[in-house]
Amino acid sequence: QNQIADTNVQSDKKILVVYFSCTGTTEKAADAIAKTVGGKLYRITPATAYTSADLDWNNKSSRSSIEMTTENSRPELGGEALELKDYDVVFLGYPIWWNLCPRPVNTFLEKYDFSGKTVIPFATSGGSSITNSVKQLKKLYPKITWGEGQLLNGSVKQAGEWAKGVI
Numbered sequence: 367q368n369q370i371a372d373t374n375v376q377s378d379k380k381i382l383v384v385y386f387s388c389t390g391t392t393e394k395a396a397d398a399i400a401k402t403v404g405g406k407l408y409r410i411t412p413a414t415a416y417t418s419a420d421l422d423w424n425n426k427s428s429r430s431s432i433e434m435t436t437e438n439s440r441p442e443l444g445g446e447a448l449e450l451k452d453y454d455v456v457f458l459g460y461p462i463w464w465n466l467c468p469r470p471v472n473t474f475l476e477k478y479d480f481s482g483k484t485v486i487p488f489a490t491s492g493g494s495s496i497t498n499s500v501k502q503l504k505k506l507y508p509k510i511t512w513g514e515g516q517l518l519n520g521s522v523k524q525a526g527e528w529a530k531g532v533i
């Protein structure tokens with residue numbers, strides 16, 4: 367009987383899948399994770415959307431370049447408010463920008479209280495690993511319980527399988 371109860375507690379974890387995505391790649395991974403583990407999806411929405419010119423990393427004056435070279439840049443967010451207290455586990459997805467998470471993800475992490483939650487980072491990239499971004503997140507937000515991060519540049523099926531494995 368006890369064993370059954372324990373198993374139920376395990377599967378009753380309330381899961382939130384938060385993501386930031388500008389060109390849809392991270393969104394696909396987030397979607398697959400939410401579907402596989404039965405989590406609620408929440409998109410981090412900047413108050414001002416990024417245009418393709420904003421995303422030009424070859425242009426030093428583009429919005430993303432300026433934000434990423436400005437350590438304390440915290441772009442304002444829009445979108446609906448999030449009720450975090452309902453969730454135990456938060457998957458957090460983002461594209462790698464300049465080997466880090468995009469600054470709106472920092473705005474998000476500083477806007478809500480993640481104490482008592484486990485936050486599991488995942489990312490998509492053009493080839494860079496997730497390691498440096500996770501290292502920076504742990505340094506900036508030591509009060510968050512961080513799960514091991516995972517780069518999800520493969521199939522959406524792989525993304526779902528990974529998520530199932532860490533829950």
Ligand SMILES: Cc1cc2nc3c(=O)[nH]c(=O)nc-3n(C[C@H](O)[C@H](O)[C@H](O)COP(=O)(O)O)c2cc1C
Pocket residue numbers: 386387388389390391392393421422423430431460461462463464465466490491492493494495
């Ligand atoms: C401003 C900017 C900076 C980027 N910097 C990196 C980088 O440092 N390393 C890398 O591998 N990919 C980099 N990329 C590529 C993205 O990480 C990759 O295309 C990602 O899958 C995009 O996710 P999204 O479609 O969810 O926005 C960068 C893309 C942008 C727009």
